[in-house]
Amino acid sequence: MPQLSQLAALRFHYHLPIVRNSLTWMLNRLDCPSAYSLAWVILAAAAYKDVRSDVLPALDMARDRLATMVEDPRTVEDTSTVALAALALGPENTNNPFEVAV
Amino acid sequence: VSPLTSRRVFGGALLAGTGALAVRQLCSTGFLRDRRRRQSRVAILHEDSYDGPLDRTLIEGLRLFDLNLRGKTVLLKPNLVEYIPGAEVNTNPRLVGAAASAFLALGAKTVLVGEGPGHQRDTVLVLAEGGLEAELRERRIRFVDLNRDEIRKVPLQTPFTGLDCLWLPRTVLTSDFVVSMPKLKTHHWAGVTLSMKNLFGVMPGVAYGWPKNLLHWKGIDRSILDINAAVPAHFVIADGIIGMEGNGPLHGSPRDLGRIVLADDPVAADFVCSRLMGLNPLRVNYLAQAAEFLGNGTPERIVHLGEMLPATVQPFAVLPEFAHLHL
Numbered sequence: 197m198p199q200l201s202q203l204a205a206l207r208f209h210y211h212l213p214i215v216r217n218s219l220t221w222m223l224n225r226l227d228c229p230s231a232y233s234l235a236w237v238i239l240a241a242a243a244y245k246d247v248r249s250d251v252l253p254a255l256d257m258a259r260d261r262l263a264t265m266v267e268d269p270r271t272v273e274d275t276s277t278v279a280l281a282a283l284a285l286g287p288e289n290t291n292n293p294f295e296v297a298v
Numbered sequence: 299v300s301p302l303t304s305r306r307v308f309g310g311a312l313l314a315g316t317g318a319l320a321v322r323q324l325c326s327t328g329f330l331r332d333r334r335r336r337q338s339r340v341a342i343l344h345e346d347s348y349d350g351p352l353d354r355t356l357i358e359g360l361r362l363f364d365l366n367l368r369g370k371t372v373l374l375k376p377n378l379v380e381y382i383p384g385a386e387v388n389t390n391p392r393l394v395g396a397a398a399s400a401f402l403a404l405g406a407k408t409v410l411v412g413e414g415p416g417h418q419r420d421t422v423l424v425l426a427e428g429g430l431e432a433e434l435r436e437r438r439i440r441f442v443d444l445n446r447d448e449i450r451k452v453p454l455q456t457p458f459t460g461l462d463c464l465w466l467p468r469t470v471l472t473s474d475f476v477v478s479m480p481k482l483k484t485h486h487w488a489g490v491t492l493s494m495k496n497l498f499g500v501m502p503g504v505a506y507g508w509p510k511n512l513l514h515w516k517g518i519d520r521s522i523l524d525i526n527a528a529v530p531a532h533f534v535i536a537d538g539i540i541g542m543e544g545n546g547p548l549h550g551s552p553r554d555l556g557r558i559v560l561a562d563d564p565v566a567a568d569f570v571c572s573r574l575m576g577l578n579p580l581r582v583n584y585l586a587q588a589a590e591f592l593g594n595g596t597p598e599r600i601v602h603l604g605e606m607l608p609a610t611v612q613p614f615a616v617l618p619e620f621a622h623l624h625l
Binding site: 228 | 421422
């Protein structure tokens with residue numbers, strides 16, 4: 197989901213309506229049936245957990261769902277899904293695992 | 299210089315002038331093998347809606363071909379691009395499920411469904427949102443993501459893209475009977491997307507990226523010809539119950555046609571489907587070229603087992619740049 201990685205990268209442009217609306221749209225997609233896309237939703241939403249109060253509870257719910265979906269990684273045929281899920285279920289103090297620290 | 303390399307260089311030079319005439323020259327000079335059989339068979343079946351008795355219609359339609367499926371592994375390749383609510387983009391899941399059950403009823407040992415969507419990386423999402431996942435689960439049919447299947451290198455014998463080889467999914471290469479299941483749609487770059495264009499979806503994303511970039515750069519028409527020469531589909535079940543006209547393959551309008559087209563030759567299938575859409579297949583570049591060596595396009599070499607083509611059709615709307623396709 198390249199759009200979701202772009203949304204994560206727009207964290208410092210949250211004042212723009214298109215970014216706010218995109219985040220709202222994404223938080224309404226927590227019932228996503230695919231582990232791959234749900235992992236991207238979590239990774240993108242995590243970048244916004246300090247700027248909007250409804251993100252943290254949504255993240256908790258999404259992580260619980262994702263953990264159930266990939267409980268047995270042998271049932272997930274696509275290894276990139278397993279890797280993304282591992283990132284998305286990683287330490288909660290990480291805002292954005294793709295962020296380059298300077 | 300190897301014979302294969304010289305064939306590619308010579309073929310490439312001839313194809314610079316491209317078109318059916320160049321392909322005919324390639325065949326006449328022995329650089330391209332004429333694979334056409336003496337006759338191809340097509341059956342146009344009537345079915346008004348996806349809620350109809352699709353299993354029965356397909357079993358009866360397939361019986362017309364007297365196929366030997368006993369003990370075979372059948373791979374169904376539907377057209378799954380992405381899910382757009384309300385749009386008729388993908389081969390209908392009920393038709394795919396009915397086809398799977400029909401092949402099993404006619405003696406196939408195993409039926410698999412495989413696809414490698416070109417736009418959407420998340421195949422699981424397309425399957426779930428489009429309804430195919432539920433349909434296959436209910437019928438206990440396994441799905442293979444061809445974008446991420448194990449891949450094998452296959453040398454190319456045709457010169458259209460200039461590539462030495464294609465990387466193809468193991469599931470496609472090891473299946474005994476490959477069935478292309480397109481949806482009848484117009485296409486903003488190729489004119490129409492039918493059973494031959496549908497085989498773009500067997501090209502693995504892990505090798506060619508999304509949306510199969512290398513092949514788009516080499517040219518859609520040329521890629522279609524090389525892919526279909528390397529992976530000839532044994533059979534076609536085309537979803538023409540509701541097609542798409544206008545700005546296909548994603549953003550066109552639904553078009554009720556009420557037909558399913560079965561065929562034992564993808565070229566013959568696409569010629570008949572084009573005519574059902576009110577379009578002239580000989581004006582679709584890759585179809586005109588394919589009819590010179592891959593399969594049959596001329597009416598005298600196509601036997602109709604079901605309904606005949608209607609005398610008149612209301613043509614599918616096309617983008618202005620494809621107005622010349624109208625019959």
